[in-house]
Amino acid sequence: MLVVMNANATEQEIAKVVQSIEAKGFEARISKGEIKTVISAIGSKQTDKRDFELLPGVTEVIQLTTNYKLTTRSFQSTDTIVEVNGIKFGDKYAGLIAGPCAVETYEQVDSTAEALEKSNVKILRGGAFKPRTSPYAFQGIGEDGLKILRSVADNHKMAVASEIIDISQIEMFEKYVDIFQVGARNMQNFNLLKCLGTTHKPIILKRGMSSTYEELLMSAEYIMAGGNSQIILCERGIRTFETYTRNTLDLAAIPVIKKISHLPIIVDPSHGTGLRDKVEPMSKAAIACGCDGLIIEVHSNPDCALCDGAQSLYPEQYHKLYTDIKSIAPIIGKEIL
Amino acid sequence: MLVVMNANATEQEIAKVVQSIEAKGFEARISKGEIKTVISAIGSKQTDKRDFELLPGVTEVIQLTTNYKLTTRSFQSTDTIVEVNGIKFGDKYAGLIAGPCAVETYEQVDSTAEALEKSNVKILRGGAFKPRTSPYAFQGIGEDGLKILRSVADNHKMAVASEIIDISQIEMFEKYVDIFQVGARNMQNFNLLKCLGTTHKPIILKRGMSSTYEELLMSAEYIMAGGNSQIILCERGIRTFETYTRNTLDLAAIPVIKKISHLPIIVDPSHGTGLRDKVEPMSKAAIACGCDGLIIEVHSNPDCALCDGAQSLYPEQYHKLYTDIKSIAPIIGKEIL
Amino acid sequence: MLVVMNANATEQEIAKVVQSIEAKGFEARISKGEIKTVISAIGSKQTDKRDFELLPGVTEVIQLTTNYKLTTRSFQSTDTIVEVNGIKFGDKYAGLIAGPCAVETYEQVDSTAEALEKSNVKILRGGAFKPRTSPYAFQGIGEDGLKILRSVADNHKMAVASEIIDISQIEMFEKYVDIFQVGARNMQNFNLLKCLGTTHKPIILKRGMSSTYEELLMSAEYIMAGGNSQIILCERGIRTFETYTRNTLDLAAIPVIKKISHLPIIVDPSHGTGLRDKVEPMSKAAIACGCDGLIIEVHSNPDCALCDGAQSLYPEQYHKLYTDIKSIAPIIGKEIL
């Protein structure tokens, strides 16, 4: 940590800062510049920099250590590859996950899966528990939904990804799913992250609606600190002043996070835009900037979907998209199965 | 719901919209204006307006029903007053809650409470479970913290407010606290809200960092729908591009929410600004624009606080603030005990 | 305009709204629904919907007419193609513009142009007048810069695009440039837009840092209303809470704006990210989601650039990028010369 004193700081003020640094268990070293004095606090303890910002004569306090470690490239320089049912996420592989927003009936999921099988989909997504802004909106069909997903996936030799919304559901989910999905609203549900850190299945961790890159990595750190490093990060749009799209899909997250972390990162263009006709261009864009995969909502009959039909692709749209991104991927050195 | 067709919409496009409206269980009524045709969907079902926005010829779809009901002034025109330990929140009363960010030791909480008693504080706040961005930061001392809070509060004839972070903790919290506090990160933890709706204690519901007024009310609706209407909303700052302050305290939330909802709304200037010397001016501002109370972090020795010391007031600062806001309140027709 | 009354609105309140609508020169038509009454204001006058929102009993006021006309697809259904020096922007063409952020010396611009010529660049960009946040930062070399650009461009058979920052400069710019560039900070400098509307040269109109899609189109409307329809819109990133990148590049703007407007839209990945190593992935993403071109900062020696060197590509990086996007473009039905 560096404490930068202002140009007019007095000797007493400097002494007070040194004393505070030492009281927190650091060693203090003073460097006097031409204009300003900078005091370095040497040591590996955690501290709140605002404690120093409020001291008289202090201009700025700069923290030099990141709060995340295991997720960084300093900790592991090579890409983590997460593999599920033969599909790989990370390094030179981009994996695809598709399926309906919400599980409604066996027939709905099965007809969707049947269509997706033709597009080589190996991982089926579907929501059984739906976190909804309004208490009066469709909330999902619960464990029955997980059973349907499992059964359909087995028939089509697919793996299952589904969103878990509470620690009380972990045991139940263990029975049915291959990938735990943590939604944007739960990105900072730290108890849930800790518990998932002790499981042995891959986790899709979605970026919170107003979370920074650093906070996303810090949440992944909670999971890794528990022992589970099979994490797939997911950019799904952030909240901004622009309301035309449901969220603002922040694709720069892809090259940024791939530079600082070894974890794979995929994109959810369905929630990221909220509009079916934007899913296809944004999926191509995501692949073109190097993402490690996509998770896309597809419904065999989106006009009758109970949830988010407007952002779900028709199976034939998905197939066309699949064809296009398979052509784009090699140009940027990626492989899509 | 109103579906606005664009100026060039064909008869077929209009017919298709009518058919879709009817398929969703609504009655459709067409009004042809000079420039545009508007189709009203009459009925009380819930639907996703984007399903219609994507139909050919449609310009815009406008939803006419709010998704929250119990929390509105249409449902209850008079102010809800929540009363805890003689302190009232709502209508002409502004209540005060104070205490340390985190419970550290019995002595720390007791010395803080002792100081606050002199400023007439009747509700003590303190965190036993701390949701922290980093897994390596101090996470609170757990149930021991709740015990300390209870014991100290009893000694000083105070009530206790503390943050619950998980449904698994409800039973434990019931034993120690008088007010459940739901933090900003949990504002959309809908399972938690549903469970709290079945309890019989007041709930402080903090606005999420990037939640709209409507979403805050919708979350309160989850609790009220469960049967508990003792809800105190809390503005605690939103995330914006300005990073100088920890959050941007959105005080306009006060007059806006008081107009559309009957629930009381208080302000948390400590998290709202993140800086001790901004807490005092923003507290006064909050009272001046009509809020129903404040929740403020105070620590008997903030320089040694394990968490958020930088935003905690010294007890004597709190006392001065208390005196000032007691003078401001009557000017805007409010009473502070 | 539709005025939606709340469920408990009285007859007097409805009458008062009708009267206000008529006083503003509209015809009022009342539709009583099961729950709510909606009053339509028929007429083509401009009005401020907030005037009605404040009337007693009113829940919401919905404006049905967009404020922009000439820029919409209702006005012109086919894509506008802007052509400069053989390079086309719009419809199936994506055009490229490249050059240094700021003009420094003849040698610097010439060596950059010479390198870019090999990558088939036909339009050279460069700033002679630099709007800088700090008064103490390099402000550009002024008219001398425009002369250098013109002279270098002529030598290499290129056209010139440069940013104009004030109406007083129009005559001067007319002498040297082929494309006027309006920067993000000037997107709502309406006097400048009006003046440019009377010129006969193409205009690149950059989206303001916190401007919505609608506001961008409204600013283009100012230019078109003046008679100049040779407008190239430009997405260059918006300001959000994420500070890792200089701005958040909002690529969804591409498919959204192409749907509602006939004007071409290009992307500036240099300002959009602010970091050289993010320019290349985001350029590919922009092409993949269907943009009509790119404007990219390239410097023959970015390490010594006086301005924004950190976001400028080396010429060889640009060449590699050019090769890659030429491969991606046909997959989405676009042609790059």
Next chain:
Amino acid sequence: MLVVMNANATEQEIAKVVQSIEAKGFEARISKGEIKTVISAIGSKQTDKRDFELLPGVTEVIQLTTNYKLTTRSFQSTDTIVEVNGIKFGDKYAGLIAGPCAVETYEQVDSTAEALEKSNVKILRGGAFKPRTSPYAFQGIGEDGLKILRSVADNHKMAVASEIIDISQIEMFEKYVDIFQVGARNMQNFNLLKCLGTTHKPIILKRGMSSTYEELLMSAEYIMAGGNSQIILCERGIRTFETYTRNTLDLAAIPVIKKISHLPIIVDPSHGTGLRDKVEPMSKAAIACGCDGLIIEVHSNPDCALCDGAQSLYPEQYHKLYTDIKSIAPIIGKEIL
């Protein structure tokens, strides 16, 4: 400037950074910590920190010098007081400015001024040139408006504040106004700021819709660098994801800016909220947190206003507000005439 190397940085990488620092004209000093090496660049030159961020082995680059000087408390520790027509802004004084959004007719301005005179208003505001998002909205009546303002103000012994939108208008404005007002959209119209820096009249500088505190001060720096230090900063709301209010009024700007700058800062609650019934509570809040004044839209007949009637107070509302804030001001040590 401090360049922080990552933990694994090699000697070559460190040497390369040192070389780059020296090439930019700084002296480099290396401090090796236990974990990281930090290289200080000593010197007073301006540089772009991103040039160093991109070098191999660099984790972070920290700039130690603020880019603004004249506006800081280091430059001048005592409050600047701007005085116009006996009204003072700054230090212990809060000044009030009121009047219609736009000048429409002599009668409209005169009747408004007559009403305001009874509330002791000494500075009349009014817009003659209106920057409007839509080219089809009312744009103000131009110089005639300035003449009306001057004439009405003279009759009522008031001073005049009006918004200038272009450098070409400076000479004209000099004839009629006592205070130049720079609108939010022009906060970074640097040519305009430079020109105003050479005038001798006070300037109200409004914060841009998405400008940080630092950028606001930097824009004030442009004016001060030109020689004019009679600057009144103005918080008028920023753009956030919340759309219920027109803008999000960021009142924390008041205590923050008053701490780092000696310039007075006032609040515009009319644009800050966009809704008449929110103006009064937010004005009280602004005074309570220590602002140096208010600029408020008042119209003798807001229902018929050509512009922003919905956010204009009735004169009697203003009078009530004036009475209330006169009671609040002394509690926070301020005086309102």
